[in-house]
Amino acid sequence: MVRKSRGAVKAFKWTYLALVLAFLYVPIAVMIALSFNASVSRAEWTGFTFDWYAKLFESDAILAALEVTIEVALAATAVSTVLGTLGAIGMHAMKKGWASLLLNLSYLPMTTPDIVTGVSLMLMFIFMKIPLGKGTMLMAHIAFDTPYVLFAVMPRLKQMNPNLYEAALDLGCHPLKALYKVILPEILPGVVTGALLAFTMSLDDFVISYFTSSTDQNLSMVVYSAARRGVEPTMYALSTLMFLVILALLLIVNRRSSLEKM
Amino acid sequence: MKRSWYAAPYAVWMALFTIVPLLLVCYYAFTTRSGAFTTENLTRIFDYAPVLFDSLRLALYCTALCLLIGYPAAYFMASRDMSRSQSLAVLILLPMWMNFLLRTYAMMTLFENNGVLNTLFEALGLPRQQMIGTEGAVLVGMVYNFLPFMVLPIYTVLKKLDPRVIEAAEDLGANPVRVVTRVVLPMSVPGIVSGITMVFMPAVTTFAISRLMSSGMIYLMGDMIEEFYITMNNRNVGSAMSLVMMVLILISIGFLRKADPEGQGGGLW
Numbered sequence: 327m328v329r330k331s332r333g334a335v336k337a338f339k340w341t342y343l344a345l346v347l348a349f350l351y352v353p354i355a356v357m358i359a360l361s362f363n364a365s366v367s368r369a370e371w372t373g374f375t376f377d378w379y380a381k382l383f384e385s386d387a388i389l390a391a392l393e394v395t396i397e398v399a400l401a402a403t404a405v406s407t408v409l410g411t412l413g414a415i416g417m418h419a420m421k422k423g424w425a426s427l428l429l430n431l432s433y434l435p436m437t438t439p440d441i442v443t444g445v446s447l448m449l450m451f452i453f454m455k456i457p458l459g460k461g462t463m464l465m466a467h468i469a470f471d472t473p474y475v476l477f478a479v480m481p482r483l484k485q486m487n488p489n490l491y492e493a494a495l496d497l498g499c500h501p502l503k504a505l506y507k508v509i510l511p512e513i514l515p516g517v518v519t520g521a522l523l524a525f526t527m528s529l530d531d532f533v534i535s536y537f538t539s540s541t542d543q544n545l546s547m548v549v550y551s552a553a554r555r556g557v558e559p560t561m562y563a564l565s566t567l568m569f570l571v572i573l574a575l576l577l578i579v580n581r582r583s584s585l586e587k588m
Numbered sequence: 589m590k591r592s593w594y595a596a597p598y599a600v601w602m603a604l605f606t607i608v609p610l611l612l613v614c615y616y617a618f619t620t621r622s623g624a625f626t627t628e629n630l631t632r633i634f635d636y637a638p639v640l641f642d643s644l645r646l647a648l649y650c651t652a653l654c655l656l657i658g659y660p661a662a663y664f665m666a667s668r669d670m671s672r673s674q675s676l677a678v679l680i681l682l683p684m685w686m687n688f689l690l691r692t693y694a695m696m697t698l699f700e701n702n703g704v705l706n707t708l709f710e711a712l713g714l715p716r717q718q719m720i721g722t723e724g725a726v727l728v729g730m731v732y733n734f735l736p737f738m739v740l741p742i743y744t745v746l747k748k749l750d751p752r753v754i755e756a757a758e759d760l761g762a763n764p765v766r767v768v769t770r771v772v773l774p775m776s777v778p779g780i781v782s783g784i785t786m787v788f789m790p791a792v793t794t795f796a797i798s799r800l801m802s803s804g805m806i807y808l809m810g811d812m813i814e815e816f817y818i819t820m821n822n823r824n825v826g827s828a829m830s831l832v833m834m835v836l837i838l839i840s841i842g843f844l845r846k847a848d849p850e851g852q853g854g855g856l857w
Contacts (some may be wrong), residue, residue, distance in 0.1 A: 332669075339664040341679075342660060342661065342664055343661060343664055343665065343676060346657065346678060346680060346735075347659045347676075347680065349732065349735075350679075350680065350683050350732070350735070350736070351679075351683075352698075353691070353694035353695045353697065353732070354691065354694050355697055356694065356698060356704055357630045357693070357694040357697055360697065363758070364797070367702060368697060368700065368702055368703050368704055368707070369707045370703050370705075370707075371705075381620075394646065409597055409598050409601055410598065410785045412594040412597060412598060413594070413595045413599070414595075415591065415594045415595070415597025415804070416592045416593060416594035416595025416596065416598065417598075418591075419590070419592045419594075420592040420593035420595065421592075421799055424592070428595060428598075428599055428602075431599070431602050431606065431607070432602065432604070434602075434606050434607075435602075435694065436787075437841075438606075438610070439789055439790065439832070439834075440793070440812050440831070441793050441795060441813060441814070441830070441839065442610075442613070442793070442830050442833065442834055443606075443609075444788070444814060445830055446609030446610050446612060446613045446826070446830070447605065447609050447611070447816055447827060448608060448817065449612045449613060449616060449827065450605075450608055450609040450612050451614055451627060452823070464607065466605070468605075469606065470599070471604035472598065472601065473602075473603070476598070496720065501591070501613060503744060507596075521665075526685070527685075530685065531687075532687060532688070532689045532796070533796070535818065537818075541764065546687060546689050546690070549689055549693060550689055550719050550796060552797070553692075553693050553696065554800070554804075555695065556700070557693075557697060557700065561693070562697075564689045564713060565693055568687065568690060569686065569687075569690060572685075572686055572687060573682070573686065576682055576685050576686070577682075580678055580682070580736075580768035587615075
């Protein structure tokens with residue numbers, strides 16, 4: 327009797343979780359399926375096609391947005407990885423008060439709503455008379471990417487044996503060389519995770535890009551302006567590709583960070 | 589050179605790109621187009637009180653729904669008899685990081701007049717429904733996007749809960765319902781609090797979700813800020829609204845912090 331009811335409880339739990347998963351993933355699955363539907367209408371399935379994907383690569387606007395997205399993501403990742411890693415190393419060596427001040431500053435962009443971050447950066451660029459385009463989008467991306475790198479590197483530094491660096495200096499190593507030869511190899515896994523996370527966040531961003539760039543559009547901005555006009559199958563194809571890339575990146579990041587925690 | 593100086597470029601960059609812009613929002617909020625001091629931008633917000641009220645109301649509904657759906661999910665995921673709950677947790681939490689615009693777009697596909705749900709209704713012999721444009725659709729879009737933000741902190745707290753506490757309650761004769769209401773629920777308050785913050789904040793500031801799920805018919809605070817900045821090119825009133833929104837959020841965070849002073853709920857990290 328007891329065993330039976332326990333089985334029922336377990337079945338209920340699985341059913342509930344399966345429903346939540348369905349809620350989260352069915353819309354995405356439907357969209358992926360529709361990206362292969364020959365019919366423009368969502369109401370009927372008239373056969374399998376790759377046409378919408380082919381059309382994607384014929385559109386100049388989408389190819390231009392792809393270029394902007396990748397350029398900005400790569401550049402933002404490079405700069406924020408360097409800034410964030412150096413920031414973490416510096417903060418780790420700092421006195422408590424300054425370090426906690428800087429830490430709070432790093433939390434700020436994460437707690438500010440995206441729309442406020444977006445409009446505030448837009449205001450600053452307008453105030454400084456910098457035209458809103460790829461360059462301003464890049465600066466904004468560096469600003470929100472860098473804390474992710476910092477928070478990925480910090481735990482690595484805390485785990486590190488502090489005597490190693492001192493020993494290197496005592497043995498006559500130049501501080502920069504010690505940074506490169508002693509600290510960097512120790513924290514490298516954190517740096518790579520941080521860089522991957524920064525790259526993903528940059529690819530993924532819509533709100534902040536939308537407000538900080540007007541001449542150049544990234545892929546999310548293209549999807550938004552298309553979505554406001556109504557639904558187009560090429561956008562399903564584009565969204566499907568973006569989903570898969572982001573999902574793959576997220577799974578890699580997740581794998582790396584859960585391995586580190588163990 | 590001292591090692592702490594390595595953080596200098598980071599500190600300068602962060603100050604320039606987070607503090608300066610926020611100060612500029614304050615500056616614009618209190619000045620006219622020509623730069624003279626004014627409080628008119630702030631008083632103009634009262635003209636839009638219904639929009640403000642709608643945003644708060646929808647955000648509250650969304651937070652309540654997320655809590656109702658998310659708490660049992662987190663509780664089941666964290667329970668001891670669930671095998672492979674780790675990979676399940678990854679699956680439920682992953683969408684949190686995925687582009688919300690793409691996910692809203694996917695939801696839109698289901699809800700459209702000629703969309704998948706209506707086709708399904710017709711096949712079942714039910715009448716077609718006009719769903720896009722209703723508050724319900726916007727709410728579904730919001731819950732869909734923000735649910736993982738509720739699940740994560742509650743799951744984190746429940747996972748850390750010492751199973752022996754629950755066993756003790758059981759041994760002392762508490763029935764399962766009592767175990768949940770008297771032991772598990774009170775101990776997971778920090779998680780609930782940070783879940784509420786993490787859902788309420790993006791919900792009250794959302795702009796694209798409401799626009800897409802209502803095809804522009806339902807207008808929230810975020811939509812209004814977008815319109816003032818982008819379409820109407822009136823940055824002063826737009827800034828005043830952003831400022832009000834920030835203050836609202838800071839107040840609600842302050843209230844919630846009181847319920848969870850040690851920050852046990854944990855944020856994203």
